[in-house]
Amino acid sequence: MNPEKILFTVLDGLGDHAYRELDGLSPLEKANTSDLKRLKENGSQGLMDIISPGVPPSSDVSHLVMFGYDIEKEYFGRGPIEALGEGVELEEGEIAFRGNLATVRVENNYPVVVDRRAGRISSEQTRELTEYLNDELGSFQGFSLRFKPLSEHRFVMVVSGEGLSHEVTDNDPHGEGKPVLLCQPVEDAKDREGAMRLADIVNRITVEAIRRLGKHELNRSRGEKGLPEANAILVRSPGVKKRMVSFREKWDLNAACVAAGLLYKGIGRATGMDIYRVEGANGLLNTNITGKLSRALELLDKYDFVYLHFKGTDVASHSKDPVAKCSFIQRFAENLRLVDDAVLEKTTVVITGDHTTPCDRGMHSGEPVPILISSKGLRKDDTRVFSEREAVRGGLGRLRGCDLMQILLDSIERTVEYGTRPSPRRINYMPKQLTYLRLTG
Amino acid sequence: MNPEKILFTVLDGLGDHAYRELDGLSPLEKANTSDLKRLKENGSQGLMDIISPGVPPSSDVSHLVMFGYDIEKEYFGRGPIEALGEGVELEEGEIAFRGNLATVRVENNYPVVVDRRAGRISSEQTRELTEYLNDELGSFQGFSLRFKPLSEHRFVMVVSGEGLSHEVTDNDPHGEGKPVLLCQPVEDAKDREGAMRLADIVNRITVEAIRRLGKHELNRSRGEKGLPEANAILVRSPGVKKRMVSFREKWDLNAACVAAGLLYKGIGRATGMDIYRVEGANGLLNTNITGKLSRALELLDKYDFVYLHFKGTDVASHSKDPVAKCSFIQRFAENLRLVDDAVLEKTTVVITGDHTTPCDRGMHSGEPVPILISSKGLRKDDTRVFSEREAVRGGLGRLRGCDLMQILLDSIERTVEYGTRPSPRRINYMPKQLTYLRLTG
Numbered sequence: 001m002n003p004e005k006i007l008f009t010v011l012d013g014l015g016d017h018a019y020r021e022l023d024g025l026s027p028l029e030k031a032n033t034s035d036l037k038r039l040k041e042n043g044s045q046g047l048m049d050i051i052s053p054g055v056p057p058s059s060d061v062s063h064l065v066m067f068g069y070d071i072e073k074e075y076f077g078r079g080p081i082e083a084l085g086e087g088v089e090l091e092e093g094e095i096a097f098r099g100n101l102a103t104v105r106v107e108n109n110y111p112v113v114v115d116r117r118a119g120r121i122s123s124e125q126t127r128e129l130t131e132y133l134n135d136e137l138g139s140f141q142g143f144s145l146r147f148k149p150l151s152e153h154r155f156v157m158v159v160s161g162e163g164l165s166h167e168v169t170d171n172d173p174h175g176e177g178k179p180v181l182l183c184q185p186v187e188d189a190k191d192r193e194g195a196m197r198l199a200d201i202v203n204r205i206t207v208e209a210i211r212r213l214g215k216h217e218l219n220r221s222r223g224e225k226g227l228p229e230a231n232a233i234l235v236r237s238p239g240v241k242k243r244m245v246s247f248r249e250k251w252d253l254n255a256a257c258v259a260a261g262l263l264y265k266g267i268g269r270a271t272g273m274d275i276y277r278v279e280g281a282n283g284l285l286n287t288n289i290t291g292k293l294s295r296a297l298e299l300l301d302k303y304d305f306v307y308l309h310f311k312g313t314d315v316a317s318h319s320k321d322p323v324a325k326c327s328f329i330q331r332f333a334e335n336l337r338l339v340d341d342a343v344l345e346k347t348t349v350v351i352t353g354d355h356t357t358p359c360d361r362g363m364h365s366g367e368p369v370p371i372l373i374s375s376k377g378l379r380k381d382d383t384r385v386f387s388e389r390e391a392v393r394g395g396l397g398r399l400r401g402c403d404l405m406q407i408l409l410d411s412i413e414r415t416v417e418y419g420t421r422p423s424p425r426r427i428n429y430m431p432k433q434l435t436y437l438r439l440t441g
Numbered sequence: 442m443n444p445e446k447i448l449f450t451v452l453d454g455l456g457d458h459a460y461r462e463l464d465g466l467s468p469l470e471k472a473n474t475s476d477l478k479r480l481k482e483n484g485s486q487g488l489m490d491i492i493s494p495g496v497p498p499s500s501d502v503s504h505l506v507m508f509g510y511d512i513e514k515e516y517f518g519r520g521p522i523e524a525l526g527e528g529v530e531l532e533e534g535e536i537a538f539r540g541n542l543a544t545v546r547v548e549n550n551y552p553v554v555v556d557r558r559a560g561r562i563s564s565e566q567t568r569e570l571t572e573y574l575n576d577e578l579g580s581f582q583g584f585s586l587r588f589k590p591l592s593e594h595r596f597v598m599v600v601s602g603e604g605l606s607h608e609v610t611d612n613d614p615h616g617e618g619k620p621v622l623l624c625q626p627v628e629d630a631k632d633r634e635g636a637m638r639l640a641d642i643v644n645r646i647t648v649e650a651i652r653r654l655g656k657h658e659l660n661r662s663r664g665e666k667g668l669p670e671a672n673a674i675l676v677r678s679p680g681v682k683k684r685m686v687s688f689r690e691k692w693d694l695n696a697a698c699v700a701a702g703l704l705y706k707g708i709g710r711a712t713g714m715d716i717y718r719v720e721g722a723n724g725l726l727n728t729n730i731t732g733k734l735s736r737a738l739e740l741l742d743k744y745d746f747v748y749l750h751f752k753g754t755d756v757a758s759h760s761k762d763p764v765a766k767c768s769f770i771q772r773f774a775e776n777l778r779l780v781d782d783a784v785l786e787k788t789t790v791v792i793t794g795d796h797t798t799p800c801d802r803g804m805h806s807g808e809p810v811p812i813l814i815s816s817k818g819l820r821k822d823d824t825r826v827f828s829e830r831e832a833v834r835g836g837l838g839r840l841r842g843c844d845l846m847q848i849l850l851d852s853i854e855r856t857v858e859y860g861t862r863p864s865p866r867r868i869n870y871m872p873k874q875l876t877y878l879r880l881t882g
Contacts, residue, residue: 015820017819017820017821018820018821047838051859052844052847053840053844053847053848054844054845054846054847054848054849054850054851054856055847055851055856055859056851056856056857056858056859057858057859057860058858058859058860059860060860061859061860062860071860075860078860106880109879109880109881110877110878110879110880111878111880171878173875179877179878180877180878181875181876181877181878182876182877182878182879183878184876203878206878207878207880210880211880358820361443361818361854363854364858365818365819365851366847366848366850366851366856367819367820367851368838388820389822389823389836392822392834392835392836392838393834397838398838398839
């Protein structure tokens with residue numbers, strides 16, 4: 001019998017290069033445990049271009065592609081996904097930005113960023129200042145505006161109103177010592193006029209916020225204590241909340257998400273998965289790997305598809321630390337003893353990354369990610385070690401991210417033959433709801 | 442640090458089969474030097490289908506695809522590219538044909554080609570005859586016509602006027618003993634009426650040219666000396682000059698071209714590259730390989746992207762001479778000592794072909810070309826010898842030509858993440874021109 005469940009494990013930024021300090025191996029190559037080899041023997045590996053060769057994907061887009069979403073039609077920006085991950089509720093059509101309270105100093109009328117996080121101002125003070133901004137600017141020149149405080153200096157800024165398009169650039173210069181940017185329509189905006197309108201609002205709000213925050217009592221007292229004043233707002237990653245077809249509607253699989261990072265929880269929420277928290281899971285290198293993996297395995301009793309995300313690999317990559325990345329993967333790979341034969345009997349287990357983040361680059365690259373699909377329902381290849389280098393010769397060959405869901409559905413016999421039917425699509429020859437022929441009326 | 446420059450080397454028609462006279466190896470396999478192996482160790486190889494599997498590309502289309510052009514939208518025929526390579530200036534909308542002065546004899550009123558090159562008539566005489574045609578036919582039935590003499594029997598014929606489409610066939614039968622062909626619209630012409638109009642002009646001009654050239658004094662004297670008369674024009678490869686987005690506009694890389702063959706210089710000019718000549722470079726087997734490679738390496742100081750083209754490989758292939766092809770590749774590969782560690786530190790080096798021209802076929806085939814990308818910025822594979830056979834197991838897998846530029850940009854960190862932004866295209870999160878927020882108007 002084929003497996004019936006899918007455990008979809010993402011080690012964020014898994015793909016990498018080889019390093020001298022790892023004996024000329026990549027972090028994944030070096031970290032192969034006997035349990036990872038056992039999973040390999042039960043399946044096939046390959047390389048996967050999430051978008052296409054050479055294109056480095058961002059994490060949100062990458063996950064959506066792997067989950068079978070058509071980015072050109074179904075992606076509306078990162079802001080709302082992160083907001084959802086933070087538990088912020090959004091209405092359809094609302095535009096959400098991620099934001100920071102920041103410290104600027106004014107030079108020749110240009111505000112220049114001194115501290116992008118206003119000295120990591122406390123959550124309480126951020127709450128107080130954003131409530132003040134809501135009172136002062138909540139109804140702004142015919143548009144509705146609200147700030148939702150998050151942890152420390154962070155907030156979400158929500159704009160709504162008629163005739164706006166989210167296709168604008170950040171005002172956040174993403175660095176200190178740089179002037180605040182003018183928000184503008186993106187180069188290829190489809191609704192340029194709407195984007196002009198939103199950009200104009202963002203620029204006016206930014207000016208107004210700087211004017212008002214600078215006079216706020218709380219900032220005066222921070223100034224007196226020698227703390228950086230939270231005297232500006234920096235906003236980034238705009239997106240519009242639109243209805244997204246849920247993962248279940250798309251694939252007829254009920255799905256759970258075990259993730260700690262807010263973007264990944266946001267992706268789970270955006271696609272309608274049930275989100276589960278695990279004690280000690282923190283999206284960092286010292287996360288509770290055993291707890292997360294155990295929880296995911298338990299959830300396979302109840303769910304068809306469990307999405308399990310680990311951020312530690314990417315954290316190490318961005319810190320350019322291949323040794324830390326390797327030991328994180330090794331800790332994960334040792335925990336794979338939990339994925340025993342009984343689990344493999346009923347489960348297709350995927351281990352992959354959402355992009356390659358080479359430690360020597362410290363940023364996403366456009367190189368393909370290694371992927372292992374361990375499944376009783378599919379052909380095995382004859383490679384031994386799951387790694388970037390061996391994956392070149394793996395049985396999965398070189399895939400595109402958009403083809404992945406179909407392979408996974410196939411491994412659990414949830415595909416139907418393409419063809420036979422009058423229209424050769426992925427529809428079954430029987431309707432989901434059976435209705436019977438009756439001989440007499 | 443990642444490399445910042447790209448050296449893009451095309452060995453024309455590189456891909457091939459294996460031959461007994463090369464000990465059962467392909468010309469590339471047999472020619473591997475220690476320096477080529479060193480470059481291989483610094484990178485990955487693969488196979489590349491320029492268009493798609495089994496489709497043999499022409500050289501002009503192949504280069505444009507590799508440079509990231511969309512052929513369906515941005516290619517307008519070979520004539521103007523070759524004309525540009527010859528240094529002919531063309532206006533937007535002008536239609537250019539390549540042409541030969543030829544010798545025909547008339548049989549039952551059909552002109553039959555006796556010599557496609559009129560005994561390789563001299564450049565001076567071609568100049569005289571084309572000037573005569575310009576005087577006689579320059580303004581032809583409401584359309585403007587001009588002949589530009591090139592070396593020996595060659596010329597460019599330029600037609601301009603309202604309501605013409607370049608989508609017509611050659612009148613050149615591409616062989617001797619064959620009658621001159623009627624010029625006609627191509628089967629799938631989009632502007633059939635415009636193509637009918639141009640075909641009609643070409644046919645009338647051909648008749649008029651035959652009538653007039655036959656009576657020219659110069660031909661009479663050639664006849665008396667027993668030389669073939671240049672008494673006809675054969676035209677081929679029509680195309681329309683349209684504005685092409687430059688390579689720099691496309692990729693934000695300034696680019697130089699080191700090529701001797703006119704088509705390749707034409708591609709360089711058409712895409713807005715700066716063209717460099719090298720002493721002793723001639724597009725033949727005995728070209729100055731050292732000089733061209735040295736010049737290309739020097740140009741990397743000034744340019745982000747250097748396109749370096751060698752024709753010798755293809756010349757040998759068309760002569761069905763694998764031994765000559767192998768020794769040409771070997772001479773090239775020995776010169777790779779110039780690409781030393783200092784160069785590799787800062788440069789992504791590509792070695793590939795624009796198509797496969799198997800020596801046993803003597804023509805382009807639709808087989809993929811081997812490609813080596815040697816770059817400190819990308820993953821290495823564990824193959825050793827750069828060759829068609831090893832490339833099957835190479836880390837680049839099997840690519841399409843259209844994906845190449847993205848991989849090269851990624852190797853020099855000139856890609857940006859796909860996603861994050863409101864529209865998930867290849868645009869940065871900051872506009873190219875930064876504009877800053879000003880507090881007072």
